[in-house]
Amino acid sequence: MEKKINRKINQSRKSRKNKFWFVSVRARNFCKENSIIFIGLVLFVGLLFLVQEKRTIDVGPSSNLTARVLNVDSSDLPGANLSPISGMPCADYNRRPIAVMLANDPVTRPLSGLKDADLVFEMQVVQNSITRLMAIYVCGNPAEIGSIRSARHSFIPLTMGIDALYAHWGGSHFALDKLNAGVMNNIDALRNPFNAFYRKSDIPAPHNGFSSINRLLNSADKLGYRLKNEFEGYPHIKNPKSEIRNPKQGTLKINYNYPYNVEYRYDPEKNSYLRWRGGTPETDKINGQQIEAKNVVVIRTASEKLDDQYNNVEVEGGGEATIYRNGETIDGVWRKDKKDRKSKLYFFDEQGNEIEFVPGQIWVEIIEPGKSVVWSTE
Known part of the structure; x- marks a missing residue:
């Protein structure tokens, strides 16, 4: 299986390179063919004007047409307007993902903007204690996101692996050392560039930090960050309605320490996993709707304590993974290249095939030993 997985990863990398080479070749051919037609038409029209009005026509260079065609991206082609992460259609499908660190403390619940995320990572930032979320936005454009909390270094490789901008409110010194060294584009509320963040008065500090996608995009643009996506994305089931679903209800329990314990209750009619936290439904503060995941991935990894308070979670390398979709479970593995922080986080089944997700929100739960x-199904 390992050989097949490594071959798949290498093929994926080559495929992405070849895809842009193929598009570039097609663009050049298209450019040549259409330039000939274009010049021919212009010359014909020009001759008519010369005959009728006896004046010179300046055709001008065709470089504008050439540049426009050569800049064709595979994501600009017809039928490609889907989020590379959630697989859902949206106008902003080619926007660079934005990763936002979110609190998980009871005082901050319900969180704002969580339902609009394409993908959410969850892991413990203190051993046997506090968990934190990182929400990834491509299609979603919530007017409010929060409560926003500090960056943690174990989230950085995950963020880089999906080519995301990283929004956070300060951070541990392990995280800030890396971010201040320029390992990736980030937007830090402690600096609050271009008024990207704000505080609310109805929630106690430090849990009262908020932002929005528009604020973060404005800040990123003025900071000179690239805003176009370069992440290759995850594969999705092409026709999810034809997939066989488990007709039974089921419950997935992830025993983080209370009050951070999580349940996903599978609803076969919606084909969704409804999220519960601390024994109560997880809702979005903006609209009061319960969070519904289409896919839940549980990956197992190791961790160690740093400075007697921080958690160092291994998110590079590989280990066991279980994927929950369509009411069924798929045993497999996860892989991420330790030598390349920008490498994609892959999920494979036991046969070495990359997992195809049901279009919709994905949750990735990162579990340490002992959890x-x-x-269970009813």
Whole structure:
């Protein structure tokens, strides 16, 4: 299986390079063919004007047409207007992902803007204690996102692996050392560039930090960050309606320490996993709707304590993974290249095939040793 997985990863990398080479070749051919036609038409029209009005026509260079065609991206082609992460259609499908660090403390619940995320990562930032979320936005454009909390270094490789901008409110010194060294584009609320963040008065500090996608995009643009996506994305089931679903209800329990314990209750009619936290439904503060994941991925990894308070979670390398979709479970593995922080986080089944997700929101739960995960059906 390992050989097949490594071959798949290498093929994926080559495929992405070849895809842009192929588009470039097609663009050059298109440019040559259409330039000939264009010049021919212009000359014909020019001759008519010369005959009728006896004046010179300046055709001008065709470089504008050439540049426009050569800049064709595969994501600009017809039928490609889907989020590379969630697989859902949207106008901003080619926008660079934005990763936002979110609190998970009871005082901050319900969170704002969580339902609009394409992907959410969850892991413990203190061993056997606090968990934190990182929401990734491509299609979603919530008017409010929060409560926003500090960056943690274990989230950085995950952020880089999906080519995301990283929005956070300060951070641990392990995280800030890396971010201040320029490993990736980030927007820090402690500096609050171009008024990207704000505080609310109805929530106690430090849990009252908020932002929005528009604020973050404005800040990123003025900071000179690239705003176009370069992440290759995740594969998705082409016709999810034809997939066989489990007709039974089920519950996935992830036993983080209370009040951070999580449940996903599978609803076969919606084909969604409704999220519960601390024994109550997880809702979005903006609209009061319950969070519904189409896919839940549980990956197992190791961790160690740093400075007696921070958690160092291994998110590079590989390990066991279980994927929950369509009411069924798929055993597999996760892989991320330790030598390349920008490498994609892959998920494979036991046969070495890359997992195809149901279009919709994805949750990735990163579990350390000793934490029980239980799936049961009714």
